[in-house]
Amino acid sequence: MLYLLEPKDVEAGLPDFIKVYQAPAERVVRWAHDYLCQPHPALGREGPVCPYTEPSLKRGLFWLTVYPGPDPKLEEVSAVVARYREWFLELEPAAGKETEYKAILILFPDLAPARAPGVIDALQAALKPQFVAAGLMIGQFHAGCQEPALWNRDFRPLRSSVPLLAIRHMVRTDAAFLIKDAGSLASYLRRFGGDVPGKLLPVVRDAALRFGLEDPEA
Secondary structure, three states: OOOOEOHHHHHHOOOHHHHHHHHHHHHHHHHHHHHHOOEOOOOOOOOEOOOOHHHHHHHOOEEEEEOOOOOOOHHHHHHHHHHHHHHHHHOOOOOOHHHHHOEEEEEOOOOOOOOHHHHHHHHHHHHHHHHHHOOEEEEEEOOOOOOOOOOOOOOOOOOOOOOEEEEEEOOHHHHHHOOOOHHHHHHHHHHHOOOOOOOOHHHHHHHHHHHOOOOOOO
């Protein structure tokens, strides 16, 4: 069964069929407010850790759901995440600038910290090509996530006490995360073309030329 919860649903108390996950759901909502919406001295730039979270929360476009079980099977989770991806695309707003503020967080509260890298990172890597091709991003968050910050490679911004995957729309500043393979970069350039942020343009241009793609400065 697919379902989505808003933070206000968590605050009011989860329904009986997922009541056992009240505490981790509350932790994620607090983490969104107290971490993602706030600046961090190690981030390497001004502004909140995630500039889209506060607008998402204010607009009612921030949803959570839970995938239960301590030993999730990658094939089964992938199928469920694919269904949430399709639902995400159908959720309003379905077009325009406001789509940038939509987010679905899929929580894995039963997953032990030691298992999280092997599950969450593996799922993110396997699903990323499908998401990027659709103009979406899927992010991995867990206590030991090693993905570095964009402007400070020593900072690890994607750490959360509750393992989760986050679905959102691709934005212009995602360029730096999509230059490792030709398919991802090509999907990015189809959407943003010459509208690459100035600070990221040199690395995007170098990657495009390396992969034989169209020069974004052309």
